[in-house]
Every structure is written in structure tokens, then in C-alpha cells.
Amino acid sequence: MSDKKYDAVIIGGGASGLFCAAQLCMQGRQPVVIEHSDKFARKLRITGKGRCNVTNNCDAETVMKNIPRNSRFMYSALSRFAPEDTMAFFEMLGVPLKTERGNRVFPVSDNANDIAEALIKACTDWGAELVTDNVRSLMIENGEAKGVKCDGGEYYGEMIIVAAGGRSYPKTGSTGDGYRLARSAGHRVTDIKPSLCPIVTAEREECAAAMGLSLKNCTLTLRETGAKKAVYHELGELLFTHFGLSGPLVLSASAHLFELDKKKYQIDIDLKPALDEEQLDRRIQRDLGEFPNRVFSNSLGRLLPAKLIPVIIGRSGIEPDKRVNQITKEERRRLCQVIKKLTYTVKGMRPVEEAIITRGGVELSEIDPKTMESKLCKKLYFIGEVLDIDAYTGGFNLQIAFSTAYACAAGSQR
Numbered sequence: 001m002s003d004k005k006y007d008a009v010i011i012g013g014g015a016s017g018l019f020c021a022a023q024l025c026m027q028g029r030q031p032v033v034i035e036h037s038d039k040f041a042r043k044l045r046i047t048g049k050g051r052c053n054v055t056n057n058c059d060a061e062t063v064m065k066n067i068p069r070n071s072r073f074m075y076s077a078l079s080r081f082a083p084e085d086t087m088a089f090f091e092m093l094g095v096p097l098k099t100e101r102g103n104r105v106f107p108v109s110d111n112a113n114d115i116a117e118a119l120i121k122a123c124t125d126w127g128a129e130l131v132t133d134n135v136r137s138l139m140i141e142n143g144e145a146k147g148v149k150c151d152g153g154e155y156y157g158e159m160i161i162v163a164a165g166g167r168s169y170p171k172t173g174s175t176g177d178g179y180r181l182a183r184s185a186g187h188r189v190t191d192i193k194p195s196l197c198p199i200v201t202a203e204r205e206e207c208a209a210a211m212g213l214s215l216k217n218c219t220l221t222l223r224e225t226g227a228k229k230a231v232y233h234e235l236g237e238l239l240f241t242h243f244g245l246s247g248p249l250v251l252s253a254s255a256h257l258f259e260l261d262k263k264k265y266q267i268d269i270d271l272k273p274a275l276d277e278e279q280l281d282r283r284i285q286r287d288l289g290e291f292p293n294r295v296f297s298n299s300l301g302r303l304l305p306a307k308l309i310p311v312i313i314g315r316s317g318i319e320p321d322k323r324v325n326q327i328t329k330e331e332r333r334r335l336c337q338v339i340k341k342l343t344y345t346v347k348g349m350r351p352v353e354e355a356i357i358t359r360g361g362v363e364l365s366e367i368d369p370k371t372m373e374s375k376l377c378k379k380l381y382f383i384g385e386v387l388d389i390d391a392y393t394g395g396f397n398l399q400i401a402f403s404t405a406y407a408c409a410a411g412s413q414r
Contacts, residue, residue, distance in 0.1 A: 003153050003154050003156075004032070004153075004155060004156065005156045005157070006030055006031055006032045006129070006155065006156065006157045006158075007024065007029035007030050007031055007157065007158050007159070008020075008021075008024055008029060008030075008031035008032070008157050008158060008159040008160075008161055009031070009032055009034065009147060009148055009155045009156070009157035009159070009160050009161065010031050010032065010033045010034065010161045010163055011034055011135050011148060011160070011161065011162050011163060011164050011177075011178070011181065012033075012034075012035065012162070012163035012164040012165055012178065012384070012386075013033045013034070013035030013037075013040035013041065013130065014035075014040075014041060014042070014043055014044060014163065014164075014165050014384065014385075014401075015041065015043070015044045015119075015384065015398055015401040015402070015405075016163040016165075016383045016384025016385070016401040016402070016404060016405040017033050017035075017161070017163030017164075017383075017384070017405070018033060018040065018041060018119045018120060018123055019119065019401065019402050019405040019406070020161060020163060020383060020405035020406075020408055020409050021033050021123045021128040022119060022122045022123050022126065022128070023405065023406055023409035023410065024128070024409045025122070025123065025126035025127050025128050026126065027409065030127050030128070030129070031128050031129070031157075031161075032128070032129040032130075032131055032155055032157070033123065033128060033129070033130050033131065034131050034132075034133050034135055034148070034150060034155065035130070035131070035132055035133075036132070036133065036134045036135065036177070037132075038132060040116070040120055040130060041116035041119060041120060043165065044112060044115060044116045044119075044398075045112045045113055045116045046112065047112055047356075047398065048104075048106065048112060050111070050112050051106050051107070051110045051111070051112055052106060052107060052111075052112030052114075052115045052116075053104045053105065053106060053393075053394065053395040053398065054086065054087075054090060054097065054105050054106065054107065054115055054395060054398055055083040055086040055087060055105045055395040055396075055398060055399045055402070056083055056102075056103050056104060056105060056394045056395035056396055056399065057083060057084075057087065057099040057103040057104075057105050058083055058103050059082065059083070060075075060078035060079060060082045060083075063078055063082070063083065063391070063396055063399055063400075064078065066391050066392045066394060066396045067389060067390070067391045067392075067396065067400070068255065068256070068258075068390075068391070068392070069388075069389070069390075070364055070388060070389045071389075073364045073367075073369050073387075073389060074369070074389065074400065074403065074404075075369070076369050076370045076407065077369065077370075077372075077403040077404050077406065077407040078399075078403050080403070080406060080407060080410060081402060081403045081406035081407065081410075082403075083105070083395075083399055085406075086105075086398075086399060086402050087105060089402075090107075090115065090118060093118040093119070093121075093122055094118060095107050095109075095114050095115060095118045096108040096109075102394050103394070103395075104394055104395050105395055131152070131155075133150040133151055133152040133153075134150055134151045135148045135149070135150050135164075135177065135181070136148075136149045136150060136151065137149045137181075137184065138160060138181055138184055138185055138380070139154065139156075140185060140377060140380075143376075143377055143378060144377065144378040144379050145159075145160035145185070145374075145377055145378065145379045145380035146160075146379075147160065148160060158379065159379055159381060159408075160379060160380050160381065161372075161381040161382075161383060161408060162178045162181055162182065162380070162381065162382045162383070162386055163178075163382075163383045163384050163386065163405070164176075164177045164178030164181070164386055165178065165358075165384060165385045165386060166178075166192070166352075166357065166358025166360075166361060166385040166386065167179075167192050167352045167353065167358050176192070178361075178362075178382070178386035179192070179361070179362070179386070182362045182382065182386065185374065185376060185377045185380055186376045186377065187362050187363060187366055187374065187376060187382075188362075188363040188366065189360070189361060189362055189363065189388075190360040190361060190362075190363055190388045191360045192352060192358055192359070192360040192361070193349075193352060193358075193359045193360055194254070194349045194350065194351065194352040194354070194355030194357075194358070194359065195254060195255050195355055195356070195357045195358065195359040195390050196251045196252070196254060196255055196355055196356035196357045196390075196392075196393055196397075197251065197254045197349045197350050197352070197354060197355035197356065198241065198243070198244065198245065198246035198250060198251070198254070198349065198350045198354060199244050199245050199246070199250050199253070199254055199257075199267070199346055199348075199349055199350075200243050200244045200346075200347045200348045200349060200350060201243075201244035201245060201267070201344040201345060201346065201347055202344070202345035202346075202347045203244075203344050203345065204242075204243060204244060204347075206311055206314075207240050207241060207242070207243070207244050207245060207344070208241075208242045208243075209307070209310065209311065210240040210307040210308055210311060211240055211241055211242050211307075212239075212240065212307075213239070213240045213305055213307040213308065214237060214238070214239045214240075214247065215237065215238050215239075215247075215269075215271070215305070216237050217235065217236075217237075217273065217274075218235070218236075218237075218238060218249075218269055218270055218271055218273060219233065219234065219235045219236075219269070219270040219273040220232070220233070220234060220236070220238060220249040220250065220253055220267060220268070220269055221233045221267070221268040221269075221270070222253040222256055222257075222265060222266075222267055222346075223265065223266060223268070224263055224264065224265055224266075225264040225265060225266045225345075231253075231256045231265070232252065232253045232256045234249055234252060234253075235273060236248050236249040236252075237249060238250050238269070240307070243350065244344070244347070245267065245344065248393070250267075251356060251393060252392060252393045253267065254349055254355075255357075255390070255391075255392045255393070256392075257346065257349065260346070260348055260349070264345075264346070265345075265346040266343055266344065266345055266346065267343065267344045267345075267346060268341045268342070268343050269341075269342040269343075269344070270339075270340050270341065270342075271304065271308070271339045271340070271342060272339055272340065277333075277336045277337070277340055280336045280339060280340065281332055281333070281336050283303070284303065284332055284335060284336065285332070287299065287300070287302050287303055288324040288325075288327065291324065292323070292324055292325035293323055293324075293325065294323070294324050295320065295321050295322065295323060295324070296313065296318055296319065296320055296321070296322045296323075296324055296327065297309070297310075297313060297320035297321065299324050300312065300313075303339075304339070311342075312335070312338055312339060312342070315338040315342070316331070316334050316335045316338050317331075317334060318331050318334070318335065356393075356397075357385065357390045357391075357397050358385055358390065359390050360388055361385065361386050361387045361388040361389070362382050362386055362387050362388060363388060364387060364388050364389065367382055367387065368411075369407075370407065370411050371407060371408060371411030372404055372407050372408040372411065373408075373411070381408045383401070383404040383405045383407075383408050384400070384401040384404055384405065385397070385400075385401065387404065
């Protein structure tokens with residue numbers, strides 16, 4: 001049974017917890033990191049499709065613009081530790097980085113394990129203790145955090161830091177324990193919802209018929225139903241699933257979905273963004289003209305993926321068995337419109353367990369933004385995804401984890 005005293009007890013061995021431990025070690029302090037799963041940095045190892053989009057090569061102001069809610073809370077933390085500092089830190093650890101489209105930063109190796117292992121090695125080499133144990137409760141006396149009770153004993157520290165993540169990807173260890181601990185200290189936890197998450201559409205059967213189809217170069221436009229102005233618009237890749245839509249474009253779009261119980265949204269997909277309607281019409285005429293006696297259902301193979309052809313034909317209103325030389329100009333116009341604007345109605349999002357990031361968490365008004373210390377309980381800190389702050393895709397969420405971890409370590413210096 002353990003019964004040790006540390007400079008800091010960190011609950012959670014993910015990105016923010018390990019980063020905070022490394023920063024504390026650099027100050028000459030000894031932290032312990034307690035992780036309840038059998039592997040540290042599990043979620044970090046699968047981010048960015050296993051490549052780890054570690055940050056975004058931009059300034060602090062741009063990071064804040066990519067945080068849709070509560071961005072002002074991050075002003076102090078990002079001022080002290082910006083993306084350039086994150087990049088310098090990991091390159092100091094011997095992990096060369098590269099910048100790709102959208103200023104996304106990855107390890108040159110394209111291997112997320114390199115980031116995870118470098119962080120773990122820094123912690124152990126510099127004096128942090130990494131422990132596998134289950135945290136059962138916080139020990140709080142007279143409004144001050146003293147330690148934590150675990151299956152393996154009690155751990156005491158000058159700082160008790162909750163870095164337990166959110167509720168997304170529970171198989172990686174993010175089971176929402178941080179919220180339970182926060183509530184036990186008197187904190188309010190806002191509603192926990194998914195973000196960066198696959199989207200369920202009302203046209204579920206249609207999507208299921210195209211299940212597994214990945215579109216590489218299409219544009220997705222998200223808007224409130226009836227509104228002209230787009231909430232989100234981007235070129236990229238998406239995936240049809242048995243419930244609706246997924247893939248990078250859809251995950252990014254989901255971060256812009258708010259109040260789904262009150263607002264209605266639609267997704268418009270442009271299957272041929274490189275062509276305007278006039279150019280597309282000429283292309284269709286050329287394709288149809290090569291085999292004028294073919295039936296319509298067998299004439300779109302060069303233009304569209306096979307799985308989408310029945311969908312497009314159904315939406316166009318053109319009879320599948322109609323000979324292409326009988327298709328009218330008006331029918332071609334409708335066909336162009338469907339290809340340029342394939343619309344789906346957002347019904348909801350998949351469960352938070354399938355999300356990349358959790359929206360919601362510890363109420364920020366109860367946290368000191370300069371140090372991440374609780375305003376309700378002395379020597380208790382919250383960092384990373386457990387807080388009620390999340391960002392769009394592009395490395396911004398990991399930057400939030402690193403900046404809040406740095407603020408905690410630096411701001412707590414006595």
C-alpha cells in the first residue's frame with residue numbers, strides 16, 4: 001500500500017497530465033501521475049488517425065478564433081504557452097515536426113507513438129513517478145485538497161491536479177472520472193455532449209445504401225435550415241455510414257452544431273466542386289452523348305462512384321430506364337443541381353463515447369484562468385479536456401491541453 005507525499009499528484013496519464021508532470025519536473029519538483037488504465041497516453045497515440053496532430057503552427061490569437069465557446073478563458077494560458085512553445089518543446093525532446101495543410105503540425109515520422117513515448121520518457125527521466133491505480137476520491141480538509149485515495153493507498157501532494165480527460169473514447173481511459181471528482185469538491189459540471197463526432201442524418205437509409213463510400217475531394221457546407229449564410233464550409237474528405245456521415249469534413253462540421261434540440265441544420269455536399277453548373281452540364285452532355293441509346297442508370301459510371309449513382313438518380317427524378325438521348329435540358333439541369341448540392345438533414349450526433357472531443361465539463365467561472373486552480377478548493381487544479389472548453393480540429397484541442405497544463409505548473413510556483 002502506498003502512502004507517499006509528492007510535490008504534485010496528477011490524476012490522469014494523458015496529454016495534459018503527462019505534459020504538466022514534465023513541466024513540474026523542469027522546475028525541480030517531483031510529481032506522481034496516476035493512470036487507471038494499463039497504458040499511459042492511450043488517446044494521444046490514436047489522435048490524428050495515429051499520426052498525432054500535436055498543435056497548429058499559428059499564433060495564440062488564431063487558436064482562440066478556433067475555440068467556439070469560452071475562448072477568453074484561454075487568453076492567459078495561451079499568452080504564456082503558445083503553439084510555437086509546444087513545437088519547441090517536442091523538438092527539444094528529439095521529435096522532429098512538420099507542418100501540413102491548414103498549418104496542422106505532425107511528427108515527421110507520422111507516428112503518434114513518437115509523441116507519446118517522448119512525453120513519457122521525459123517524465124520518467126526527469127523524476128516523475130508514473131503509477132497505475134484507480135483514484136476513488138479526493139481528500140479535502142478545511143477547503144483544501146490534501147491528496148487522493150486509491151485502491152493502492154493514499155497519495156498526498158502540495159497540488160492535486162485533475163487531468164482525467166472527458167468522456168470521449170472511453171476505451172482509452174476517458175470514462176468521465178474527472179467530472180465525478182470535480183462534483184465531489186463542489187464544482188458544477190456543464191452538460192456533457194459530443195464534439196468532433198459523426199453525424200446522424202434523417203436520410204439514414206440513403207446513407208446506409210452508400211455505406212463505406214469515401215469521397216476525397218468534395219465540399220461540405222453546413223448551415224441552419226433556411227439560412228443563406230454557411231456555419232461551416234470546407235473542401236476535403238467524408239465517409240458514408242450506416243447511420244449518416246463521418247470522415248474529417250463531417251467531424252469538423254460537428255463542432256459547429258449547437259442547440260440541436262432547438263435548431264435545425266442541413267448539410268450540402270458538392271460532389272464536383274471544381275466545376276460550375278455550366279461546366280458540369282457540358283461534361284454530362286459529353287458522357288451521355290458517347291452512348292445515346294444507353295439507359296440513364298448505366299450512363300453515370302464515369303461521373304460518379306457506383307454507390308452514389310442510385311442516390312443521385314433518385315434525387316434527380318429522372319426515370320432510371322429512360323434512354324439518355326431522351327433526357328431533356330430541364331432534367332439535365334436538375335441532375336446538375338443534385339450533384340452540386342446533395343442535401344442531408346442533421347438529425348443528431350453519435351454518442352459522446354464515439355466523439356473525438358467532449359463538449360462541456362468543469363464550469364470555467366469556478367477556475368482561475370491564470371493557474372487552473374479551483375476557486376472553491378485550494379490546491380485543487382483542473383487541466384485539459386475535463387474543463388468546459390473545446391476547439392475545432394487542426395491541433396487546437398491538444399494545444400488547449402498543453403497550455404492549461406503549462407499554466408497549472410508555472411502558475412503554482414510558490
